[in-house]
Amino acid sequence: MATNNKHPNPWSPLEAPKEIAKKLSLDPKTLSLFSTDFGLIENKTPLAVFEPSSESDIIDLIKYSNSLPIPFTIAPRGQGHSTHGQGLTNDGVVLNLNRLGDFRNGSEIVVHDEYVDVGAEQLWIDVLRATLKHGLTPLSWTDYMYLSVGGTLSNAGINGTTFRFGPQISNVLELDVVTGKGELLTCSTDKNSELFYSVLGGLGQFGIITRARIALGPAPTRVKWLRLFYTDFSEYTKDQEYLISFNEKNETRGADHVAGYILANLPPPRDVSFYPKQDLPRIDSLISQHGLVYTLELGKFYDNDSHVEEELANLFKGLKFIPEFAFEKDVSYEEFQNRLRVEIEFLRSNGILEVPHPWMDLFIPKSRISDFNDGVFKDIILKQNIPAASIIFYPMNHNKWDDRMSAVTPDEDIFYALGFFRAAFGNGEVEASEAQNEEILEFCKDAGIQAKVYLASYKTQERWVEHYGSKWELIKDRKDEFDPKKILSPGQKIFN
Ligand SMILES: Cc1cc2nc3c(=O)[nH]c(=O)nc-3n(C[C@H](O)[C@H](O)[C@H](O)COP(=O)(O)OP(=O)(O)OC[C@H]3O[C@@H](n4cnc5c(N)ncnc54)[C@H](O)[C@@H]3O)c2cc1C
The missing domain is CATH 3.30.465.10 (Uridine Diphospho-n-acetylenolpyruvylglucosamine Reductase; domain 3)
Incomplete structure (x- = not known):
């Protein structure tokens, strides 16, 4: 589903002053490289790519755009790992920040x-x-x-x-x-x-x-890295919420990392790179039997002289996971933090990286996760049978966020992060996944679940106004103050 809506633009990179022009690349190969992102869903060719070699180059570029009767847009780009064109522009310049190094x-x-x-x-x-x-x-x-x-x-x-x-x-x-x-x-x-x-x-x-x-x-040196299985959603979320209640910075009794993955009975591929090969048949059979299996991921950091086993045993008291389905690894701290590299390689070997990724991430208020489990996981996800390589699901504490920042979250003490990591292989698969994403949002709206999309990619300002809710006026004022000509990051489609 590639889109490349060219806008007629009165500015041409060929008009740029010499000092700026020499850092603008117009080479078709470079333009093509910066015309899409990890999502491979949107495609927008920039007028040029700017390669700054200092902060003052960035200042010059922005001031130059502001000086024009119709400024061109500037899309800062880090690794281009957005999924819906958030770092793209088709009427301006991509700012390749990698050059700053x-x-x-x-x-x-x-x-x-x-x-x-x-x-x-x-x-x-x-x-x-x-x-x-x-x-x-x-x-x-x-x-x-x-x-x-x-x-x-x-x-x-x-x-x-x-x-x-x-x-x-x-x-x-x-x-x-x-x-x-x-x-x-x-x-x-x-x-x-x-x-x-x-x-x-x-x-x-x-x-x-x-x-x-x-x-x-x-920095700790080692990590006990566990995945614990549940088939009962309410026991699963109760245990996750218990584990995130130990949340002081210097807390040693609790876990250091609490996350979760939902394994659903959907067509392959499914990311099971964590588990020993010999256990995969019984894991598959548990998933087929229950449709949904909820896994809790726990990381406990430790140094060699600590009593980690004892601490873990204490922490496990009262947890309701299925004892025969508890998997553990002991890894270095760096290995643990870099663990997704292994999964990414697994996905790459299954051909999932070089295809479109109609992902969706949501924050869901704790008070409605049971309705979400019934209405979304069971009624939409399982019934529609669209593959999802990985479904992430874990709670967070609102008091660790600062509402003065521009990010938005649900207005409850605890909310859950959900991530659908999908890959689209054939004709119509992007559209089917995007339609399902929309259906999930519609379900939340109709059921009065105040979910917020994380890494959102709305196409109209109206949707952004809804997304920001009571913060919208603040966001608008901030834009007027810091980017009054609305030059920056047009790919987010908030003001452009
Ligand atoms: C495989 C994978 C795993 C991920 N895992 C996680 C995760 O665990 N947790 C999580 O929170 N997110 C995760 N993400 C999402 C990720 O955090 C965002 O996509 C993030 O924007 C990626 O950084 P990037 O450097 O690729 O940004 P880009 O895609 O290059 O840019 C993203 C946006 O930020 C703007 N931008 C970039 N750099 C700057 C800057 N220096 N100043 C101002 N604006 C800037 C761009 O214009 C664009 O609007 C994941 C994404 C992928 C593909």
């Missing part, structure tokens, strides 16, 4: 005692490796580590560590940002704070993040 000359990741300063173009895996050399680590993660710091901070950055440390945006101490007016500002909770709160979860609307200061803590 080239001018930093060794200052792209600088580790201090309590924080790390990183270029926004850096990958989280490189941040992890650099901090581990000092026995330190960021506290909040995404499952996939090959995403850019600026890209995840523009969304939220979540995984099984969010219940305890908040999303990645809650772990930022300071940012350098070039606003949509072309001003480079350092911001934090007490310096240019409105800009700070705007860009965190701001979907690239208010400024280009060029540097982030991320909080660090001591």
